[in-house]
Structures are given as structure tokens and as C-alpha cells.
Amino acid sequence: EAGVVQSPRYKIIEKKQPVAFWCNPISGHNTLYWYLQNLGQGPELLIRYENEEAVDDSQLPKDRFSAERLKGVDSTLKIQPAELGDSAVYLCASSSGTVIDTQYFGPGTRLTVL
């Protein structure tokens, strides 16, 4: 069974440029999560989707970050415009049921903002 797929794996951009990350969850997983992980820190939840509905998005900086999950399958996280402090690893995870279920993480996208 294929795991969570993320692309790109690495992205380098200039500040103020837009950037987008893509995630394809494990087949059949209806819950999808986006996390941000800074170096030496644990992941921090940005947003959680249950099917197409965004729930628990209180941690998402809505002035520059947006996310969508069309058709309840894959998802895109966008930053516009990017700032230097956005440099981090962006992780996507999915689970099959409730929030208590095991989350399976993708490899992440490492973003560097110059």
C-alpha cells in the first residue's frame, strides 16, 4: 500500500513569492492534516480536514496561508506571500477515522525562503 505522497520534496524561493505544496493521502483515509515542523521542534498542526471540510484550522495564519482539499482526496497548502520565517518542513499526514486514530505521515516538503 502506498504511503502519503508529498511534492515537491524541496523548494527554494525568494521572499514575497508564492509557493504551494501538494499532498496525496493514503487511499481511503478521510482525515488529512497539515503540520509545520521547525528544526529541533515537534510538528505543529496547521489544519485538519475531514473529507472536504476544513476543521481545527485555528493555527493556520490565514492572512498568508490557505489550504484546500477538493473532492476529499488530495490537498494543497499555499503560502502567499512567503516570508523568511516560513522556512520549515511542511508535513502532511492522514488517518482513516477519528482524530484518535493513528496518523501516517508523508516525507514532508522542506521550504527555504531566501
Added chain:
Amino acid sequence: EDQVTQSPEALRLQEGESSSLNCSYTVSGLRGLFWYRQDPGKGPEFLFTLYSAGEEKEKERLKATLTKKESFLHITAPKPEDSATYLCAVHQIPGGSYIPTFGRGTSLIVHP
């Protein structure tokens, strides 16, 4: 104030030297405590879920235990391939909102 604290931050062991990693938490409404392993350049990999005090789970050289205030990940006779960062996360649902809170992790290096 950190709700999840992991210690030590880093740990170096000789192959075969058993030890324990600690995860202490101060959250209310705990719904589960998760342990993950994270290798460099990869996403966290699930190890264990513990739901109630007194619960224990084992997998190969790893054993996780849970009390009302902390969890331990015991590593018995570790091997170099056990080298990784070990993360714990607590899942709570205060007021209906889902809040998974991760600790900063313990970086484990096992020398041959």
C-alpha cells in the same frame, strides 16, 4: 508553558546499553498519547498509542508505558539502527477542538 516535555533532549548509548526516554504532559482531557520515530529527512513513523494509565505496549526492543502524568519509552539492548529522534504527542479535545501537541523529541544515537 510547554504542555509536553521530553527528556533528555539528546542521548548517546553504546550498543546493548538499555535506557529510557521520558515524555511528561500537563494537558487535560487526554484522549491518547502517541510515540513516533523520525529519521533525518523523513516524516514521523508511528510506534505506539497509549490511552489510559497503566497501559503498556511492546514492539521488538521498545516498550512504552503510561501514567497519569508521563510516559516512558524503554529501549532494551539498543542497536545502531535504533538511532533516530523519538517524538511523543498527546491528543486532547478541549471544548470540541482537536489539539495534537508534540514534544520537541529526544535525539538518540546508538554507537556500535
